[in-house]
Structures are given as structure tokens and as C-alpha cells.
Amino acid sequence: MRLPTLAPTLAKILLAATLVALGAHNASVQAADAPVKIQALRGGTPLTQDNPPQGGHQERDRAPMDRDFVQQPPLIPHAIHGYQITKNFNKCMDCHAWQKTKNTGATKVSVTHFKSREGTELDNISPRRYFCTQCHVPQTDAKPLVENSFQRARGLQ
Ligand code: HEC
Ligand code: HEC
Numbered sequence: 001m002r003l004p005t006l007a008p009t010l011a012k013i014l015l016a017a018t019l020v021a022l023g024a025h026n027a028s029v030q031a032a033d034a035p036v037k038i039q040a041l042r043g044g045t046p047l048t049q050d051n052p053p054q055g056g057h058q059e060r061d062r063a064p065m066d067r068d069f070v071q072q073p074p075l076i077p078h079a080i081h082g083y084q085i086t087k088n089f090n091k092c093m094d095c096h097a098w099q100k101t102k103n104t105g106a107t108k109v110s111v112t113h114f115k116s117r118e119g120t121e122l123d124n125i126s127p128r129r130y131f132c133t134q135c136h137v138p139q140t141d142a143k144p145l146v147e148n149s150f151q152r153a154r155g156l157q
Contacts, residue, residue, distance in 0.1 A: 060079070061077060061078040061079065062077060063077060064077040064139070065077070065139045066152075066156065067156060068150075068152045068153060068156065069152070069153040069156065070153065070155065070156065073135040073136045074107075074136065075136070075137060075138065075139035076136050076137060076138045076139060077138075077139055078138075079138065080092075080133070080138055085130070085131055085132060085133065090125075090130065090132070092132045093109070093125060096108065096109045097109065097125075109125060109129070112129075113125055113126060113129035114126055114129075116128070
């Protein structure tokens with residue numbers, strides 16, 4: 001007896017639930033399709049223009065900081081203002097090349113830096129290790145921007 005009255009109500013509930021589910025699905029599809037806004041360091045400056053230089057903080061020279069894991073590119077313990085790395089000249093190699101280190105007291109570039117992409121051992125810095133600041137950055141004792149639980153590798157503690 002109650003079935004005929006219940007059926008339309010059930011149908012309504014089911015319809016409503018389906019509509020809500022469809023709506024939610026649409027919304028998530030829209031969110032995924034929405035263009036991602038990336039805030040680049042250059043801001044909105046077009047590539048053909050330069051940003052005015054910012055007053056960057058440069059640490060003074062001091063003893064190299066300990067590494068956090070053995071494969072870490074060591075941090076640069078000295079200022080690198082004005083050290084150019086161009087197609088024809090690499091200021092870093094002026095001191096860090098093997099034949100220069102005797103006079104400069106700089107650490108020799110790692111032997112791993114002489115291996116080409118194909119694994120061939122070269123007699124000079126490999127193109128894939130040429131742009132030093134791609135991996136090596138000046139050290140700083142700035143506090144972490146985001147709190148985190150990172151810990152030095154156990155083998156180096
Ligand atoms: C005028 C010489 C000179 C130039 C140019 C120079 N360095 Fe150095 N660098 C040194 C010296 C000397 C040390 C050793 C400092 C020490 O051990 O206290 C050093 C140390 C380092 C270290 C630390 C190595 C370690 O064992 O922890 C890195 C990394 C480094 N330099 C990278 C660079 C990069 C990258 C450039 C170019 C942007 C560069 N250096 C340019 C002289 C130089
Ligand atoms: C693609 C990343 C990368 C680039 C580019 C790179 N390095 Fe390194 N560098 C490393 C890593 C990783 C290490 C530590 C592990 C190792 O020795 O390979 C290192 C180690 C070093 C060391 C320490 C060597 C030692 O015996 O402790 C020096 C000095 C150094 N690099 C200088 C340079 C210089 C100068 C350049 C540019 C000519 C350069 N690196 C380019 C990643 C890089």
C-alpha cells in the first residue's frame with residue numbers, strides 16, 4: 001500500500017542525488033581545466049626586457065658548510081657577484097680547473113664533472129656540468145621559509 005507513495009519520493013531523491021553528483025563532477029572538471037597561474041621570479045616582464053636588479057643578499061666568504069647528503073652539490077662558500085659563465089668564458093674554472101687549483105687554493109672540480117652524457121670520460125669539463133650555478137648556489141644561514149622535518153642523511157650525521 002505504501003509503495004506507490006514511496007516510489008515517486010524515492011525517484012525524486014535519486015534524481016536529486018544524481019544531479020548533485022553530476023554538478024560536482026562538472027565543477028571538478030572545470031577546476032582541472034582552469035589555467036594554472038604561475039608566479040615566475042621575473043614577474044610579468046617579457047623576455048625581451050630586463051627587470052631592475054634587486055638588492056640581493058650575498059653571504060660573506062666563510063668555511064664551507066657541511067653537506068646534507070653525499071650526492072649534494074656543495075654550496076659555494078664565497079661571493080660570486082660578477083662571476084660570468086658564458087659560451088666562451090667560465091669564471092669559476094679560472095680557479096676551480098685542476099691546473100689552476102694549486103695557485104688558487106680552490107677545490108678541484110669533481111671528477112664526475114668530466115663525464116659526458118654518454119658516459120665518455122673527457123679531458124675537460126663536460127658540457128652538462130658547464131653551467132655551475134645550475135647546481136651550485138652560494139651558502140646562506142637563512143632560516144627555512146617553510147617549517148620542515150628534513151634531516152641530514154644518517155651517514156653524515
Ligand atoms: C677567485 C677564485 C675563485 C673563483 C672565481 C670561484 N671560486 Fe669557488 N672556491 C674558491 C676557493 C679558494 C674555494 C675554497 C674555499 C674554502 O675551502 O674555504 C672555493 C670553494 C668552492 C666550493 C666549495 C667546494 C667544497 O668542497 O665544499 C664550490 C662549490 C665553489 N667554490 C663553486 C664555485 C662556483 C660555482 C664558481 C663560479 C660561479 C666559483 N666557485 C668561482 C675560489 C674561487
Ligand atoms: C648538474 C649539476 C652540477 C653542475 C652543472 C656542476 N656541478 Fe659541481 N658538483 C655537483 C655535485 C652533485 C657534486 C657532488 C658529487 C660529485 O662530486 O659529483 C659536485 C661537486 C663539486 C665540487 C666538490 C668536489 C670535491 O672534491 O668535493 C666542486 C669544487 C664543484 N662541484 C665545482 C663545480 C664547478 C666549478 C662547476 C662548473 C664548471 C660545477 N661544479 C658544475 C653538481 C654539479
